[in-house]
Amino acid sequence: MAGPSTTRSPSRERRKQPTSCCPASSEGWTKKLRTGGARSISGGPFFSESPVKLVLVAACALVDADRRVLIAQRPEGKQLAGLWEFPGGKVEPGERPEETLIRELHEELGITVKEACLAPLTFASHTYETFQLLMPLWICKRWEGQVIQKEHQALKWVRPNKLRDYAMPPADEPLIPPLVDLLGG
Numbered sequence: 725m726a727g728p729s730t731t732r733s734p735s736r737e738r739r740k741q742p743t744s745c746c747p748a749s750s751e752g753w754t755k756k757l758r759t760g761g762a763r764s765i766s767g768g769p770f771f772s773e774s775p776v777k778l779v780l781v782a783a784c785a786l787v788d789a790d791r792r793v794l795i796a797q798r799p800e801g802k803q804l805a806g807l808w809e810f811p812g813g814k815v816e817p818g819e820r821p822e823e824t825l826i827r828e829l830h831e832e833l834g835i836t837v838k839e840a841c842l843a844p845l846t847f848a849s850h851t852y853e854t855f856q857l858l859m860p861l862w863i864c865k866r867w868e869g870q871v872i873q874k875e876h877q878a879l880k881w882v883r884p885n886k887l888r889d890y891a892m893p894p895a896d897e898p899l900i901p902p903l904v905d906l907l908g909g
């Protein structure tokens with residue numbers, strides 16, 4: 725019976741090769757650590773200078789029977805006022821994102837959504853000047869009640885391939901192609 729091989733298998737050799745695909749190579753990281761050139765998400769263990777505030781927002785694309793998506797115009801006086809967004813809001817301490825979404829959809833649109841009717845689709849990660857936005861986007865096709873405009877300036881049902889006709893926050897641009905893929909134009 726053959727004993728354990730002492731020669732390394734090709735796959736093991738391959739694993740030993742230094743990886744060069746990551747721009748944050750060890751030299752890059754040590755340089756950043758020395759100069760404090762990298763920023764951390766607040767609470768993160770790595771770097772202490774100029775921490776970035778991470779804001780988690782839960783958002784939803786409500787979809788009607790014609791495969792249109794609901795967008796809502798942000799109120800006057802708020803950050804990004806006048807831009808068209810997906811309904812949702814900031815996750816409060818102690819909340820699960822799905823709970824946030826159900827609460828926000830009720831507060832903003834007057835509808836009742838069951839958690840089982842929320843399907844995760846994609847997410848946005850965007851660096852704003854004062855915070856890092858992380859925003860999962862759910863799809864919802866079933867809810868109870870009539871959608872009413874409560875907190876926004878206006879509401880619109882829009883086909884996914886027409887979303888670019890509406891000025892949206894910069895974070896939302898990458899959310900459009902997955903919606904077009906899922907729902908068609």
Ligand SMILES: Nc1nc2c([nH]c(=O)n2[C@H]2C[C@H](O)[C@@H](COP(=O)(O)OP(=O)(O)OP(=O)(O)O)O2)c(=O)[nH]1
Pocket residue numbers: 781782783802803804808809810811812813814857859893894895896
């Ligand atoms: N709901 C939602 N927020 C978005 C989208 N895109 C985007 O950049 N945001 C940003 C705008 C806000 O900075 C944040 C949403 O927070 P929010 O709506 O609960 O907060 P707000 O600005 O009304 O402020 P607040 O008074 O509730 O604190 O996420 C989007 O499509 N939907």
